[in-house]
Amino acid sequence: MGGTGQADVEGRALSDQPWGGRFGEEPDPLIDRFTRSLAVDSRLLREDIAGSRAYAKALVGAGVLTGDEQRRIDQALREIEAELHTESTDPPPPLWGRAGVGGLIPEDIHMAVEHRLREKLGPLGGKLHTGRSRNDQVAVDLRLYVKTAGVQLLEAISMLEATLIVRAEEHLDTVMPGYTHTQRAQPVLLAHHLLAYVEMLRRDHGRVRDALNRADVSPLGAGALAGSGFPIDRAALAEELGFAMAAANSLDAVGDRDFVLELMAACSMAMVHLSRLCGEIVLWTSAEFAFASLPDALASGSSMMPNKKNPCAAELVRAKSGRVAGDLVNLLMVLKGLPLAYNRDLQEDKEALFDAVDTTLSCLQVTARLVAGLRFDREAMRSAALAGYTLATEVADYLSRKGMPFRDAHRVVGQLVAKAIESHRQIEDFSLAELQQFSSLFAADVSDHLTLEGALKSRDVIGGTAPARVKEALARVKA
Ligand code: ARG
Numbered sequence: 001m002g003g004t005g006q007a008d009v010e011g012r013a014l015s016d017q018p019w020g021g022r023f024g025e026e027p028d029p030l031i032d033r034f035t036r037s038l039a040v041d042s043r044l045l046r047e048d049i050a051g052s053r054a055y056a057k058a059l060v061g062a063g064v065l066t067g068d069e070q071r072r073i074d075q076a077l078r079e080i081e082a083e084l085h086t087e088s089t090d091p092p093p094p095l096w097g098r099a100g101v102g103g104l105i106p107e108d109i110h111m112a113v114e115h116r117l118r119e120k121l122g123p124l125g126g127k128l129h130t131g132r133s134r135n136d137q138v139a140v141d142l143r144l145y146v147k148t149a150g151v152q153l154l155e156a157i158s159m160l161e162a163t164l165i166v167r168a169e170e171h172l173d174t175v176m177p178g179y180t181h182t183q184r185a186q187p188v189l190l191a192h193h194l195l196a197y198v199e200m201l202r203r204d205h206g207r208v209r210d211a212l213n214r215a216d217v218s219p220l221g222a223g224a225l226a227g228s229g230f231p232i233d234r235a236a237l238a239e240e241l242g243f244a245m246a247a248a249n250s251l252d253a254v255g256d257r258d259f260v261l262e263l264m265a266a267c268s269m270a271m272v273h274l275s276r277l278c279g280e281i282v283l284w285t286s287a288e289f290a291f292a293s294l295p296d297a298l299a300s301g302s303s304m305m306p307n308k309k310n311p312c313a314a315e316l317v318r319a320k321s322g323r324v325a326g327d328l329v330n331l332l333m334v335l336k337g338l339p340l341a342y343n344r345d346l347q348e349d350k351e352a353l354f355d356a357v358d359t360t361l362s363c364l365q366v367t368a369r370l371v372a373g374l375r376f377d378r379e380a381m382r383s384a385a386l387a388g389y390t391l392a393t394e395v396a397d398y399l400s401r402k403g404m405p406f407r408d409a410h411r412v413v414g415q416l417v418a419k420a421i422e423s424h425r426q427i428e429d430f431s432l433a434e435l436q437q438f439s440s441l442f443a444a445d446v447s448d449h450l451t452l453e454g455a456l457k458s459r460d461v462i463g464g465t466a467p468a469r470v471k472e473a474l475a476r477v478k479a
Contacts, residue, residue: 018111032107040350041109042084047144048109049081051137054240055220056128062230064130073128076120080113108347109141110134131223131230135254135342139219142349144241146263149357150212153263156364157205157270161198161477163368168194168474172467175452176291176381177388184388187452190376191474192465197277198477204270211262218243219253225341226250255341257331257349264328264353267360268321274367275321278314281370285311290380298373314370317363327356385452389417391427394455395446402441412439 017023056073059065065073106112111134118125171190178188218238221228227250228234234246247253284291285299294311302308330352334345392413399409416438420427428450435442448454460466463473 018114035107035344036105037108037347037350038106038112040354041138041141041347042112043354044109044138044141044145044350045081045084045113047141047148048113048137049077050144050241051140051220052113052128053077054237055132057240058221058232058237059128059130059230061233061236062131064230065127069124069127072121072124073117076117076125077113079120080116084112084116108134108138110137131228131232132220133222133224133254133342135224136219136222136228136250138346139222139254140241142257142353143215143217143219143243143259146215146259146353147212147242149361150208150215150263152361153208153267153270153357153364154205154212156361156368157201157208160364160368160371161201161205163371164194164198164201165474165477167371167374168192168198168470171376171378172470172474174376174378174381175385175456177385177390178465184384184390186393186459187385187390187455188465189456189467189470190381192470194371195470195473195477197273200273201270202477204266204273207266207269208263211259211266213244214262215259216244217247217253217259218245219247222247222250222253225254251341255338255343255346257335257346260349260353261328261331261335264324264331264356267356268325268328271321271324271360271363274363275318278317278367278370281314281374282311282318284374285314289384290377291384292374292376294370295373295375298370311370313366317367317370320359320363324356324359327352327359382452386426389420389427391450391452391455392417394449394458395427397458398446398449399439399441402443404439404441 017027053074056065056070056077060067060070106115114125114129117128168191171194174190175187176190176193177184178186178193218234218241220237220241221232221234223229238244238246281292281294283289285294294309296309298313299309300312302310331349334348334352338345395416396406396409396413399412400406404412416427416430416435419438420430432442432444432446435446449458457466460469462469
């Protein structure tokens with residue numbers, strides 16, 4: 001029953017495990033299915049081929065392959081990429097099944113490509129893995145994937161930023177209540193509110209960039225753990241694959257996944273921001289707020305209640321933030337306590353990473369669509385700002401500017417607000433004479449401060465909601 005360790009080029013029923021030389025039994029089907037990762041890591045086909053093509057070149061330099069052998073391997077690898085390039089499925093496409101025997105499917109994408117290479121080239125196909133391990137192979141594939149995915153994330157973040165900026169520019173004069181504790185607090189510009197998310201996204205962009213910079217290191221040539229036994233020019237190999245440098249330590253190169261965690265942490269943070277933004281879309285489109293509505297095309301109905309129009313996409317973005325954070329925690333827990341260097345536990349990194357990237361990318365796109373489509377109700381926002389005693393702080397500031405200690409001013413205006421609530425009025429409804437009953441410091445110029453525009457204008461500091469400051473902030477983020 002021992003494996004032959006040879007490619008089944010004739011389609012004969014031979015065991016085709018690469019470690020067949022050491023083993024005396026066929027794999028148990030349950031264990032085989034359980035340990036196999038092809039359905040997940042088949043997504044790394046392109047990266048795997050790129051890594052192998054570069055590695056074959058390095059093997060020429062190391063004196064393992066002749067130039068002619070390298071060209072034949074390169075050609076075959078390019079053919080395999082074209083043949084196998086298909087969506088991941090389990091069981092995988094017939095071609096991959098054929099590489100194994102009696103339904104034995106290659107364990108992972110690396111074995112699938114190698115099986116096929118040996119089918120095509122015979123023994124020459126078996127030379128490619130010289131001095132290489134799947135441990136440095138999978139690490140290089142994953143770093144290449146992270147670099148591509150990171151760039152897609154950067155683009156999607158920038159797209160949402162641009163959408164928010166467009167909407168902010170349309171609403172430079174739309175006033176809304178700013179909130180703390182979900183209670184109306186002080187008036188702010190809608191543009192200011194939207195630009196707050198742009199700031200968050202700019203930091204998310206920076207975090208993805210940082211993650212990419214640190215991921216930009218080639219593990220190839222680290223071998224299984226101790227470094228390749230062949231004179232591979234690791235620096236040239238790194239350059240060939242577009243990496244900034246070769247990893248400095250072979251154990252670290254194959255044993256760590258911090259670069260995956262960093263990208264997932266950046267995704268998680270971005271998702272928290274999206275979740276908050278989409279949570280606000282849910283609030284704003286409710287009848288209770290009625291600050292905005294979604295076009296029908298961006299909302300969903302109810303199967304039972306004919307009256308309903310639900311912001312389902314926004315709710316799902318809010319929920320999926322938890323899923324991405326879960327992916328991050330998942331891999332943190334996988335890595336915690338693993339002895340150096342490679343452990344099979346690391347195979348679990350890919351499902352979490354792919355899910356985090358796919359989810360974050362789709363949520364960025366969906367959120368941009370929602371933001372672009374929102375129809376803001378300027379009047380509703382303005383009247384909410386007026387109705388919430390949101391000018392109270394401005395009046396207290398007014399008294400302080402006249403010389404009253406702020407603590408006293410706070411108390412005086414608090415009494416004024418209590419009176420207003422009791423008499424079902426707004427502060428701006430009080431006459432000057434009435435105001436003067438609360439403090440003799442009130443003068444005719446208080447009327448300038450009893451308007452939303454007056455309150456906005458006085459928040460005139462860097463980062464404040466004064467219209468001039470918001471215009472400046474907008475110009476800065478547009479640049
Ligand atoms: N499928 C494996 C993974 O994703 C590849 C490396 C397997 N290495 C090993 N020695 N079993 O981690």
